[in-house]
Amino acid sequence: MTVQGYDPRTGQPVGDPVESTSDDGVDAVCRAAAEAAGPWSARSAAERATMLNRVADALDDAADALIAVADTETALGRPRLTTELKRTTNQLRLFGEVLHEGSYVEATIDSPNPDIVPPRPDLRRMLQPLGPVGVFSASNFPFAFSVAGGDTASALAAGCPVVVKAHPSHPGTSQDTADVVANALRAAGAADGVFGIVHGVEAGKRLVRHPSIKAVGFTGSFSGGRALFELANSRPEPIPFYGELGSINPCVVLPDAAARRAGEIAAGYAQSLTMGVGQFCTNPGLLFAPPSLVDTLAEAVRGSSGGPMLAERIRDAYQSGVDSLGSSDLVELVATGAQPDGGWSATPRLFRVDADTFVANLEKLTEECFGPAGIVVTYDEPETLLDVLGRLNGTLTGSVHAEPIEHDLAGRVAERLRRIAGRLIYNAWPTGVAVAWAMHHGGPWPATTNPLHTSVGATSIRRWLIPVSYQSWPQELLPPELRDSNPLGIPRRRDGVLGSR
Structure with a gap:
């Protein structure tokens, strides 16, 4: 058997097929x-x-x-x-x-101490492949x-x-x-x-x-x-x-932010929703906002356009997902973006649902629809919003859009989101994952398995x-990272104190 590549713009084969590995x-x-x-x-x-x-x-x-x-x-x-x-x-x-x-090896050294209970031998621990x-x-x-x-x-x-x-x-x-x-x-x-x-x-x-x-x-x-x-x-x-x-990446727009920055927020949302034809693990599939923001969001999504998706089965799954949503009586289709021509193309969609209906149909309405489709969940009271957020499953990210006057509420929203999301974002959108020391790209099930x-x-x-501890070993037989001389000069924890000794 072989594996064949295809051009998503045309649906036609490209390149030579690659042999499947026996x-x-x-x-x-x-x-x-x-x-x-x-x-x-x-x-x-x-x-x-x-x-x-x-x-x-x-x-x-x-x-x-x-x-x-x-x-x-x-x-x-x-x-x-x-x-x-x-x-x-x-x-x-x-x-x-x-x-x-x-x-990264987490080198840790505990000096021997025969006078404590139980007595402590010379212990040295590090991570190894x-x-x-x-x-x-x-x-x-x-x-x-x-x-x-x-x-x-x-x-x-x-x-x-x-x-x-x-x-x-x-x-x-x-x-x-x-x-x-x-x-x-x-x-x-x-x-x-x-x-x-x-x-x-x-x-x-x-x-x-x-x-x-x-x-x-x-x-x-x-x-x-x-x-x-x-x-x-x-x-x-x-x-x-x-x-x-997979992840639905809930984004929350608080009332003052919606009132003061409606156009900016809607434009940013549409751009994030349709980036890469919505084929990002951090795509903002779920947006919580006051009802007043819906028309502006719909206008922004109507001004967006789709494009070819990566594979025919991905396009078909997306189409099946939006068709299922559109044919249900749970949500209202409020905007459709420009429809691209040919190939495995997908068209942006924005749906609306009120918070009560969303909660009553949580499992169905939180299924990831991989592609440029989003659901805006409207809420009237902050307490309703907080209750709904507490019911969501694990996700990679959670975002909050707020004004300074709303910092107390934003903090309460963040407290809900931190229990389900691996990265919390303030006044920005989740698409785009920096490669850095402080980045966490993960989250509770079903976003990730760990x-x-x-x-x-x-x-x-x-x-x-995996960690390995060495007990009472001579210096010359220890890994360099654990020797007293610290020949690599790496940061280590010695007798409970983190430093470079």
């Missing part, structure tokens, strides 16, 4: 990763940082060719893809900085959440070999990117097994089940992620599965590491 092929890639795990984890953090920078340089050098292929397979456009590829190489370089800084990991590429970010994306960068930085499962929506882009990454690592001196790629649905299942794989990262649909999550947990040796499964961890930012490296 069971034997998956086994070979995973065995190579297992063989490379020891040597790769034994490399110093500085060496791994250098190699990640080499990969980033190679991707930058190949940018024109990679972007050209990606545009034909995704229809995301060269400007967007250029920015995304730069984000991808910046992620790799960020993890080089993480490795040099060193606090899990082993080979599987990474599933996302459809909506062919670079930044794909073959060389954040999961791959963080896992390689942690000292874990990576086997990527390519996304079927962009097989050519995936294979070309994988070739650049593999060649750059090989030229820098890494073993071939440090990085590999497989194609095909069955190859993905076998990857999750393979005994050499010790953890999996996934960004995609709820149904696909849930199936793989259960597969990872049903293995003879269950493994961590870090899945990002709200403790992030898939974006410096601390995403934590997913691929």
Whole structure:
């Protein structure tokens, strides 16, 4: 079997089909990763940082060719893809900085103390790599959440070999990117097994089940992620599965903000809702606002336009979702954007529902409709708003638009949102996820399978590491990070005090 790429603008095949990876092929890639795990984890953090920078340089050098292929397979456009590829190489370089800084290993030293109860021996603890990991590429970010994306960068930085499962929506882009990454690592001196790629649905299942794989990262649909999550947990040796499964990203507009900045808020909302044809995990699918704002929101959405979606099945699922909403008596369609021509195109939609009806039909009206469709939930009283927010399920983000006079209410809204969202946003929209040390891109179920961890930012490296304590070991046998001399000069906690000793 093969995996064929398609041009979303026309629905026609593009590029040569890529062979699906056989069971034997998956086994070979995973065995190579297992063989490379020891040597790769034994490399110093500085060496791994250098190699990640080499990969980033190679991707930058190949940018024109990679972007050209990606545009034909995704229809995301060269400007967007250029920015995304730069984000991808910046992620790799960020993890080089993480490795040099060193606090990611959480080095901790407790001096021996025979006089306390119970007596304490010499204890030294740090995080060390899990082993080979599987990474599933996302459809909506062919670079930044794909073959060389954040999961791959963080896992390689942690000292874990990576086997990527390519996304079927962009097989050519995936294979070309994988070739650049593999060649750059090989030229820098890494073993071939440090990085590999497989194609095909069955190859993905076998990857999750393979005994050499010790953890999996996934960004995609709820149904696909849930199936793989259960597969990872049903293995003879269950493994961590870090899945990002979908999000409705509630946004709240408070009354004074709606009255004073109606046009600004509506324009920002429409732009965020339709960005990338709504194909962002942080798309603002649910908006809470006073009834007075609805007409202005509808006008902004009517002035927006859609475009081709990434895959035919994604377009069909979107169309099914908006058709289901439109045919129900639960919501009112208040705006339709401009309809694009041809291919797998989608048209923006905005629906309206009052808070009481929303609460009575919570499960149906909080299903993610992946694409440029939103529901505005109208409320009259702040207490009603707070009650509704307390009923929502886990999500990646929660946003509040408020005026200074509303800070008390904004704080109460934030208190509700922090229980369900991994990132709280003030007077801005959720689309756009900065790659930074303080970023958290995660949230309670069903947004992710583990709200403790992030898939974006410096601390995403934590997913691929496990703690190991050394008790009473001689200095020369300890990892450099735990020796008294601290030869790497990294931040450490010693006898309860965090510093650089």
